[in-house]
Structures are given as structure tokens and as C-alpha cells.
Amino acid sequence: MPQQTFFNLPDEKRQLILDLAIEEFAQHDYKNASISNLVARAGIAKGSFYQYFEDKRDLYLYLIQIAGEEKKRFLEQKSPPNPGMHLFDFLRWAMSEGARFEFSNPLLAQVAYRALFSDRPFGNDPFNQLQDMVMAYYLSLVQLGKSQGVIEGDLDDSLVVFLLSTIFNNFGKFVLESQKIAPTDLASGSVDYRSVNMDELAGQLIAILQRGLAPRN
Amino acid sequence: MPQQTFFNLPDEKRQLILDLAIEEFAQHDYKNASISNLVARAGIAKGSFYQYFEDKRDLYLYLIQIAGEEKKRFLEQKSPPNPGMHLFDFLRWAMSEGARFEFSNPLLAQVAYRALFSDRPFGNDPFNQLQDMVMAYYLSLVQLGKSQGVIEGDLDDSLVVFLLSTIFNNFGKFVLESQKIAPTDLASGSVDYRSVNMDELAGQLIAILQRGLAPRN
DNA sequence: ATTTAATATGACCGATCAGTCATATGACTG
DNA sequence: CAGTCATATGACTGATCGGTCATATTAAAT
Helix, strand or coil, X not given: CCCHHHHHCCHHHHHHHHHHHHHHHHHCCCCCCCHHHHHXXXXXXXXXXXXXXXXXXXXXXXXXXXHHHHHHHHHHHCCCCCCCCCHHHHHHHHHHHHHHHHXXXXXXXXXXXXXXXXXXXXXXXXXXXXXXXXXXXXXXHHHHHHHCCCCCCCCCHHHHHHHHHHHHHHHHHHHHHHHHCCCCCCCCCCCCHHHCCHHHHHHHHHHHHHHHHCCCC | CCCHHHHHCCHHHHHHHHHHHHHHHHHCCCCCCCHHHHHHHHCCCHHHHHHHCCCHHHHHHHHHHHHHHHHHHHHHHCCCCCCCCCHHHHHHHHHHHHHHHHHHXXXXXXXXXXXXHCCCCCCCHHHHHHHHHHHHHHXXXXXXXXXXXXXXXXXXXXXXXXXXXXXXXXXXXXXXXXXXXXXXXXXXXXXXXXXXXXXXXXHHHHHHHHHHHCCCC
């Protein structure tokens, strides 16, 4: 956690430092993110940075924490799902809103994506625990689906967890990328990015999963 | 490409350098992979390395090329699929054999994985082209599926490409992880990958996709 | 034995990095 | 004013990096 000094800073300056830090850690992985570059861009002295943060790791973990809090805040501000909701209705909601979060906070989401799926600068301990919790949550969803009779019971639990988590983790990037360019659409020319509707895409994707996972008759 | 000097080396020494290089670039991304560390481990002088390779990039691109050639060789040595094969039979074959390649060449596969999906050290130009070609190939498969009547025609092409490519790109890592096999164990040859039954998992996954993508009645 | 060419070597260079610290600045207190 | 304390500063350190180069070694050819 940052030192008190950091929180005593004028809001504007503090936010500038955070914004530039998020940009730095979004563009580079932990080891390649440069504190020297950050302080130069923020217009503060190296020494000042180390009055605000214990070290590079301190800043990084703080950014991860912010990302988690921001996503939580974002999802809670949306109409949260009914606990008794059907599994695939919940998944559709989570997929849409998760992607919407990546749209509204692309850099912060990128920092979190790196931390969760690519970049493990400190051993495996701190983040693997989080990762295990996420996987356990997916597992509980799969088991819920089986008990609701909407997922075929013979399917391997961990395989379905893999399928769901992989799709969910990358759906946001897919929508983002399909907005900038449509690399796959070589045949029919460019796509009108304004027309991209992520509820429609999430709906199609969930429908595919729902049919694919449905119990066989 | 390496200099002729590199190919004049005794086979054993040349292979040692390549093996250690693959390990280095499997464990670290391009920028963090250390030539200093490589030459120290290989027991050669820094200057010798730069007689073999123009620079770090030269080695890296050579490794990527090797990875492509090895995978091609691996797949061709297996009974190749019938061109008229049903789409999902082909996908099942590609998924199983792709994962098997990751089992038999875990470090090389990791280098390639990084290059294709995480690490873009040189602009976007050289690898985005390759990536676009891969995506175009997936797109052709999707269109084949639609023409074969095994993929619902109303589904968004790029969405299905995303679904298939994401699952295929990560299936190998899932199988590796679900067997709780560390990549280092595989590299040491202590695991017989042929005993792992990934056909069952690939079969379940393809069945899910096949049902999910099937035309709606 | 002598010359020539190929290869091996590691000290060295400039750049960059995370992190430190003595010192300076400024703001508030008495 | 003087004294105190939080904050700001950037030159500096030691480490590591990719890459270079003059020199040494070895092998081949004459």
C-alpha cells in the first residue's frame, strides 16, 4: 500500500500519477514497466516516487487492487443478477457487463488481464491463490448448471470450467479488437464498428454454449 | 538467419545452444530473455554468440522458424486428415494432435505461444501478418462448416472464429495443467505423453462445440 | 615452417534499470 | 523571527543488459 504521503497529494497530481502508472503497466509487463519513465512523464523526481511507494511492487499491487475495486464497483452499479436466475441468464449478464467494463476502463482492464493470465512477477503464491478461487467459482457455476439440469452431467467438470473461463477471459478482448479492425473479415471488407453490439455477440455466444452444454436426450 | 559459422559448429554444441536458447525464450518474454545468461549457461563467450547470430532478434526469429517447422513436421508425420472430412472430425484431429505436439515439445511450443499470443517485441508488422493468415484459415473453416450445413448460418463469422481459435489456442495448456504436469517435468522426458488420453477430452470439447454450433431447427 | 583464414574470447561500452540519500524547499508553529 | 517537520529533489550506486572489438587461438593451406 502507498504511504500516507501519497494520499496527502492534491487529487489532481495523485490521479495523474495513477493514470500514467496504469498506462505504463498496461503497455509493459511488470519487469519492463519503467519507474524512470513514469516519473519522467509525471514530472516528479525519482525520490518523490519512493516517498509515495515503498517500491515498484507496492505500486503494482496497488494498481491490481484498484482494478478489482473498480470492477466490483462497476458491476454493482449495474442491476445485479437475481440469485435464483437461470445459469445461462447469469452468464449472459456477466459476459456483457464484463466486456462493458473493459470498454470503459481498457487500460486498467489490461493491467488486470496481464496480472491474471500472463505476467507472474512474484513466485506463484499470491496470484495463484486468487486464480484458484476464480476457478473454484467457475466450478460452482458448472455444478449449479448440472443441478439445474441445463448442463449435461456426464461432462468433465474441469473441461467445462476450462471452456467457460477461457471464453469469458477473452471475450472482452475479442469485442475490443473487432471494433478497431475486423482481421478475420477479409472477404466482405470492413465492418462498421458502431454497429457492433456486444449484447448481441454475448447472446450468440451464450446460446452456443447453452446448446453445446445442454443434456443429451 | 544465423551465420554460416553457426552451422559449421559440431552438432552437439549447436544443439546445446539451441536447446538453452529455447529454454530461455520459453521462460522469459523477448525483452527479458537474456543473451548474457544464455552464453554463460552454454559455456561460450559473448563474442562467439555474436559470430553465430547477428543479434538477439536473429536468434529469436530463428527459434520461431524452428517451431513452425517442427510443428509442421509433427503434424505431417501423423496420418493427415482427409480433405473431404467432415469439419468437426477434422477439428477433433487438429485439437488432439495440436495438444500432443505441445506435450512432445513443451518449451518450443511455449516460445511459439508467446510469439503468437502475448509477446510482440517488434512493431506489429511481421507477426500480425501471420496472425491474420491464421485467422483467415479459421474463417475458411467456419465458412466450410456453414456450407456443409454443420454450423448455423446466422452466427457471426468472427464470433465463431473467436470461439474456435481461443479454445484451440489454449486447449494444450489446459490438458497440461489438468494432468498437473509441470513443463519442466515434460522437458526432462520423465513423462510419457503418449499415455495421457487427450482424445477423450478433445472429443468431449468438440462434441460441445458441434452441438452448440449446429443449425437450429 | 610459414602464411592465411576462420573462429574464439572476454574486457569493455553506453544505456537503462530500481532504489538510495544528503540536501533543499516550503509550510506551519511558537 | 527561529524551529520543526513533512515533502521534494536529482545525482548517485550497483546491477544487468545488448552489442563491439582488438586480440588470441586454432586449423588449413602452401
